Amino acid sequence: MPNGYLCLVLHAHLPFIRHPEFPEFIEERWLYEAVRECYLPLVRVLQARRAHPAASRLTVSLSPTLIAMLDDPMLRSRVRRHLERVVRFAEREVKRTGADPASAWHPLARFYAVLAEQNLATWDGLGEGGIVDALVELEQRGHLELITTCATHAFLPIWKRHPEITRRQIMLGARMFERRVGHPSAGFWLPECGYYPGLEKFLEEWGIRYFFLESHGVLHARPKPPDGVFAPVYCPNGVAAFARDPASSQQVWSARTGYPGDPEYREYYRDVGTELPLEALIDLFPDADLTPATGFKYHRITGSGEQKAPYHPGRAAERAAEHARDFLAKKAAQVAPSLHAMDRPPVVVAPYDAELFGHWWFEGPLFIEALLRQADVQREVAMITPSDYLALHPSGFEGVPSASSWGARGYHEVWLNDATAWMYPHLLRAAERSARLEASASDKLPLVMKRRLLAQARRELLLGQSSDWPFMMNANRHTEYAEKRVRDHLTRFYWLADALEQGVVQEDKLRAIEAADNVFDAELLG
Amino acid sequence: MKKRRSTDTAPEAGAEQLRTALEQVSREQALPSSGNELILLEIDPHRAHVCWNIDPAQARGGQPLVLRVFDVTESGDAGQASQAFDVEVQGLQGRWYLDLWRDNRTFVTQLGYREADGSLVVLAQSNEVSTPPAEPAEAVASGGHTDPNGNPLHTDWPGDRVEVASAATPAATEAVAAPVPSVPAPEPMVIEPPVTLLDPEFPLTDWAARSATPSVASAPEEPESVPVTVAPAAGAVDAAGSDEARVEVSTETQPAVLAAGDAAVAFDDDVMSGPAAAFPDAEALASAVQENRGAIDAFYEAMETRAEAAGVPVSESTGPAPVHPPAPVQEAARSEPAIGTPAPLEQVLGLSSLEHPGRDVLLEVNAELHIYGRSKPNTELTLYGQIVKTRPDGSFSVRRPLPHGAVILPLLYTQQGNGQAEV
Numbered sequence: 039m040p041n042g043y044l045c046l047v048l049h050a051h052l053p054f055i056r057h058p059e060f061p062e063f064i065e066e067r068w069l070y071e072a073v074r075e076c077y078l079p080l081v082r083v084l085q086a087r088r089a090h091p092a093a094s095r096l097t098v099s100l101s102p103t104l105i106a107m108l109d110d111p112m113l114r115s116r117v118r119r120h121l122e123r124v125v126r127f128a129e130r131e132v133k134r135t136g137a138d139p140a141s142a143w144h145p146l147a148r149f150y151a152v153l154a155e156q157n158l159a160t161w162d163g164l165g166e167g168g169i170v171d172a173l174v175e176l177e178q179r180g181h182l183e184l185i186t187t188c189a190t191h192a193f194l195p196i197w198k199r200h201p202e203i204t205r206r207q208i209m210l211g212a213r214m215f216e217r218r219v220g221h222p223s224a225g226f227w228l229p230e231c232g233y234y235p236g237l238e239k240f241l242e243e244w245g246i247r248y249f250f251l252e253s254h255g256v257l258h259a260r261p262k263p264p265d266g267v268f269a270p271v272y273c274p275n276g277v278a279a280f281a282r283d284p285a286s287s288q289q290v291w292s293a294r295t296g297y298p299g300d301p302e303y304r305e306y307y308r309d310v311g312t313e314l315p316l317e318a319l320i321d322l323f324p325d326a327d328l329t330p331a332t333g334f335k336y337h338r339i340t341g342s343g344e345q346k347a348p349y350h351p352g353r354a355a356e357r358a359a360e361h362a363r364d365f366l367a368k369k370a371a372q373v374a375p376s377l378h379a380m381d382r383p384p385v386v387v388a389p390y391d392a393e394l395f396g397h398w399w400f401e402g403p404l405f406i407e408a409l410l411r412q413a414d415v416q417r418e419v420a421m422i423t424p425s426d427y428l429a430l431h432p433s434g435f436e437g438v439p440s441a442s443s444w445g446a447r448g449y450h451e452v453w454l455n456d457a458t459a460w461m462y463p464h465l466l467r468a469a470e471r472s473a474r475l476e477a478s479a480s481d482k483l484p485l486v487m488k489r490r491l492l493a494q495a496r497r498e499l500l501l502g503q504s505s506d507w508p509f510m511m512n513a514n515r516h517t518e519y520a521e522k523r524v525r526d527h528l529t530r531f532y533w534l535a536d537a538l539e540q541g542v543v544q545e546d547k548l549r550a551i552e553a554a555d556n557v558f559d560a561e562l563l564g
Numbered sequence: 565m566k567k568r569r570s571t572d573t574a575p576e577a578g579a580e581q582l583r584t585a586l587e588q589v590s591r592e593q594a595l596p597s598s599g600n601e602l603i604l605l606e607i608d609p610h611r612a613h614v615c616w617n618i619d620p621a622q623a624r625g626g627q628p629l630v631l632r633v634f635d636v637t638e639s640g641d642a643g644q645a646s647q648a649f650d651v652e653v654q655g656l657q658g659r660w661y662l663d664l665w666r667d668n669r670t671f672v673t674q675l676g677y678r679e680a681d682g683s684l685v686v687l688a689q690s691n692e693v694s695t696p697p698a699e700p701a702e703a704v705a706s707g708g709h710t711d712p713n714g715n716p717l718h719t720d721w722p723g724d725r726v727e728v729a730s731a732a733t734p735a736a737t738e739a740v741a742a743p744v745p746s747v748p749a750p751e752p753m754v755i756e757p758p759v760t761l762l763d764p765e766f767p768l769t770d771w772a773a774r775s776a777t778p779s780v781a782s783a784p785e786e787p788e789s790v791p792v793t794v795a796p797a798a799g800a801v802d803a804a805g806s807d808e809a810r811v812e813v814s815t816e817t818q819p820a821v822l823a824a825g826d827a828a829v830a831f832d833d834d835v836m837s838g839p840a841a842a843f844p845d846a847e848a849l850a851s852a853v854q855e856n857r858g859a860i861d862a863f864y865e866a867m868e869t870r871a872e873a874a875g876v877p878v879s880e881s882t883g884p885a886p887v888h889p890p891a892p893v894q895e896a897a898r899s900e901p902a903i904g905t906p907a908p909l910e911q912v913l914g915l916s917s918l919e920h921p922g923r924d925v926l927l928e929v930n931a932e933l934h935i936y937g938r939s940k941p942n943t944e945l946t947l948y949g950q951i952v953k954t955r956p957d958g959s960f961s962v963r964r965p966l967p968h969g970a971v972i973l974p975l976l977y978t979q980q981g982n983g984q985a986e987v
Contacts, residue, residue: 059583196605199691262701441696449608459659460955463603463615464595525956529593550585
């Protein structure tokens, strides 16, 4: 038996951003970049382990909106278009930097060219099933555990007094996951780790056995858990709440002391796109006048000064392996003192946004690869999933966790503040009207039309509830877009509700709304 | 929305028509407004956010709305609440942070108009909220704030308040027994609640502005008006001014019980009487303290007079801790020179961002002005010449440091389309 367990959890999520009404849309690039920098490298890292026994495992939560986007034909064609453009840009960069063969940038341009070709080849090689199928296949081989989250990533504490909203968010997340992945999800990623006492009852309805909380969600549980964050709290209904380990968060997330700030790692902010003339970019990156980000970054962090040295991928990879070794050693040191004080080996839960690894921290996928490999060959800390843990320890300390989130200051402020509060009364009113819609539909409408209108109204309401919009408003990044999204979903909802109740439908507008917001098919919506 | 432009890439079939149809829906479909509405959402262990909307037909011109906050942890409904406090709010539509002060408790609020006897004509009632615990289980003592040793910081709420049941006025006694509807009443109804000591019409703004005017004579100045419409109950205090347009002070430095004699804990002699180079604003501060003391004292005296007239005792025995300085302390403070005089914290509200370079910070006080409201869609607002961003529902919210002296807000409203401006 090991001295302790490590649960590495990657939460993969992006808001549903899909704009068929525009040939190019800047916010859609988040998906393209995440595919290119995070999801494809992660798949490659895990696929490289297929030949070996699945000793060390990790957990990946796949949000329903991300699954919908990765499966969407229009977005898939646009992702591929982006990957092709990156290949073309790499060729251009190889040529440009090759003018001076002694330049430090030329080898880096060739490095990016190889990476770009590799991404395109991986994408094409995955076929129609794409990244989701690849992860499902890896799960079937035992390398990871997939879990689900809310339908549109609603921050559930806001909807505490509206159980029908909470139910629908969880129900759709569970149903979509089961249909796409092929089995019910044992775990549930609460968006933003947002929890309030009693939420576990809704999870239980879908057979969920565990979820994750911010540290104080467990530390402030009633009664006080004796093992702190090193063991889950089992709610009165038996659903287990695993707490985020604050030390693990600090070691990876901290900009000052975390691994990603190492001088050898790639500098995030210095993109060659900011240094090239617009004419050199605009045909391949159509929004370059707004965001000249190409992903081609030639410098390493170096230090805190403005002067940055050239990036060296080989040295950075070595550093990632060293950091993985250090991380594992720190986990071993963390669990050792608690081993004999507990009735079971301590578990350290380390959850992160999947998009950290590769996008913000370019070497992140290498770190994960090295961590899994090193964990395979030692006996102190076993990398397992929460389901593995619960199979070993199906019961334990019973308590009621505390309301909490992993947002700044630990509660709701990130999603409920001056910048965001305007939207909630509107969303609440819309939800109340939605509850009456089915009964108040006009008899003038054929049943098929009623169902279309009702399903689309539900989609609009769900999309408006995403926690991503208030997050963006709070961060004052893409605020205008986030506000427009909330308003658009609300106006579309009311348009649909009026049509349903008045029995008058403008077919062209209905088709346009359905084409734009096509997340979740009618069968899923129920 | 960021600008979009066509590219050399052929657009998907129908994109143009799709965009036109979607834009028409967004343009033509208005978001419905609500009737009377009061929504309470918890933020953290000590705060909630409150949103309200009141039908203009039910508005009383010029009279401020009052938000009454009930702790219903034990009782489950406002009519049986053990404690309550009032917050005066502005506007028929609005949003505010609401300090609830206590973790691990359950609250409900009512919004309405306060009558002269302190009762509330309820126009809307909120949902309940429950604040999470702020500490691990062992450290919490009966749901209050705790210090690092786990000892409760407050025995009353907020600051020092008395329980409803202990209020001696007949009106308050009736309030305990009065049934309270669980949903907003179709017709305004009167709830008899705890009454407040700090008059809602206390001229705080004028007083604050005066406090920062260095040319004002140091002689105590009588407040221009001291309304006498509310019969106060002992120990209760209105929380108006503790929220928007408020001084942002941590709970550790903001005790309402910081009386004249206690203030030495906040301002030691060295700070108050030290050389100007070390504490440049000391003289201005002292001047303001002296200048405002008269207004404060006159106000409290008027309140005491009214309390006595209403048969409410105002001595220390009326509540667990008096909200204002007992008379002997006030007298002593009044007779002392301003410099070195310990001051109630609220007397420096009119001064912002006191700077003390090169010194350890003993107490830092900053003030913030929160300007918020609502305009029609498609309007442009500017404040001090800077564009104020309006949200999709027309609401806006700006926070600015509270400057010294009188505050003039040059808010320019421009209706787009006709180019007309109103100030």
